[in-house]
Amino acid sequence: MVKVTRADDREPAALLPLTPAVLAILLALADGEKHGYAIMQAAGAAGGGPMGPGTLYGSLDRMLRAGLVAESDGPGESGGHTERRRYYRLTDFGSRVLRAEVHRLEQTLALARRKKLSVRPGAVAP
Amino acid sequence: MNPDLSTRLYRLGLRAFSRDFRARYTDELVRVFGEARRDARRAGSWAALRYEARVWADLAVSAGHERLSSMNRTTIVLALAAVACGLLATWVDFHATEVQATLLVFLVTSFLLGVAGPKGAWRWAVLVAVWLPAAQILAFALRHSSPAIGHPYWSRLAILLPALGACLLGAYAGALVRLLIRGRTGHSDAGPTPA
Numbered sequence: 001m002v003k004v005t006r007a008d009d010r011e012p013a014a015l016l017p018l019t020p021a022v023l024a025i026l027l028a029l030a031d032g033e034k035h036g037y038a039i040m041q042a043a044g045a046a047g048g049g050p051m052g053p054g055t056l057y058g059s060l061d062r063m064l065r066a067g068l069v070a071e072s073d074g075p076g077e078s079g080g081h082t083e084r085r086r087y088y089r090l091t092d093f094g095s096r097v098l099r100a101e102v103h104r105l106e107q108t109l110a111l112a113r114r115k116k117l118s119v120r121p122g123a124v125a126p
Numbered sequence: 127m128n129p130d131l132s133t134r135l136y137r138l139g140l141r142a143f144s145r146d147f148r149a150r151y152t153d154e155l156v157r158v159f160g161e162a163r164r165d166a167r168r169a170g171s172w173a174a175l176r177y178e179a180r181v182w183a184d185l186a187v188s189a190g191h192e193r194l195s196s197m198n199r200t201t202i203v204l205a206l207a208a209v210a211c212g213l214l215a216t217w218v219d220f221h222a223t224e225v226q227a228t229l230l231v232f233l234v235t236s237f238l239l240g241v242a243g244p245k246g247a248w249r250w251a252v253l254v255a256v257w258l259p260a261a262q263i264l265a266f267a268l269r270h271s272s273p274a275i276g277h278p279y280w281s282r283l284a285i286l287l288p289a290l291g292a293c294l295l296g297a298y299a300g301a302l303v304r305l306l307i308r309g310r311t312g313h314s315d316a317g318p319t320p321a
Contacts, residue, residue: 054184054185058147062195086154
């Protein structure tokens with residue numbers, strides 16, 4: 001049984017900056033609950049690079065403890081799998097942490113733009 | 127690689143994670159491993175090979191991370207102390223003229239570590255013992271020591287056996303003493319038996 005930290009009273013900023021794996025998982029879950037392999041695929045498609053099963057479940061375990069994600073029932077699966085998959089969803093606290101991290105990244109990006117460091121899509125970074 | 131063999135090997139590799147973690151996630155990890163491998167095989171044998179290599183590297187890194195984060199502070203301190211004791215024994219061995227001095231360091235430091243952390247005392251023994259043969263092999267490879275009798279590397283690796291024996295003896299003697307002390311303390315804590 002995973003011991004979950006009570007997250008409601010905590011400031012999201014206390015958890016920032018997020019690791020690339022945690023950010024990719026939160027982004028993957030932002031549009032709804034998913035099972036492990038779907039999270040892995042979404043994280044890879046988001047441009048964070050391929051994520052291995054060990055990194056995925058190691059991160060999910062820590063995120064469950066921190067109250068960023070929670071297990072959910074998921075949609076009923078019709079056949080194909082003898083055992084039910086585990087589904088994960090964002091918690092309210094997880095959503096707040098994700099928004100805070102996106103805000104932090106936007107500020108960083110704005111600073112980079114002011115310094116004329118941003119790279120246009122398709123251009124090769126120096 | 128044969129999918130069944132690959133899955134069996136991966137399942138075996140999951141033993142690198144802590145028992146608690148395995149109890150919670152083994153089925154999920156194996157399922158996701160199988161699904162991702164199936165998709166990688168569809169993309170060709172080169173993609174499948176790259177996937178296998180990436181998954182094993184991922185397992186090594188994530189299991190190490192998980193083990194470290196599941197350790198409590200006492201365990202980390204004891205592990206670091208064991209490494210320091212092993213390096214001390216190595217230094218003594220390279221400077222002393224008699225082997226008894228090294229053995230004494232092995233026995234005493236492992237005993238103390240066994241007293242401090244009786245649970246899984248073999249871990250301290252291993253962490254203390256491995257450095258001497260490793261240093262001997264390194265010293266020979268760098269031409270800092272004279273050739274040994276017999277095979278130059280195997281004879282030095284064989285030092286691990288007496289080193290590990292002495293460390294295991296010391297660590298488990300320490301663990302036994304700790305358990306005896308705990309047992310006696312437990313009796314005194316219980317207070318006098320009513321008449």
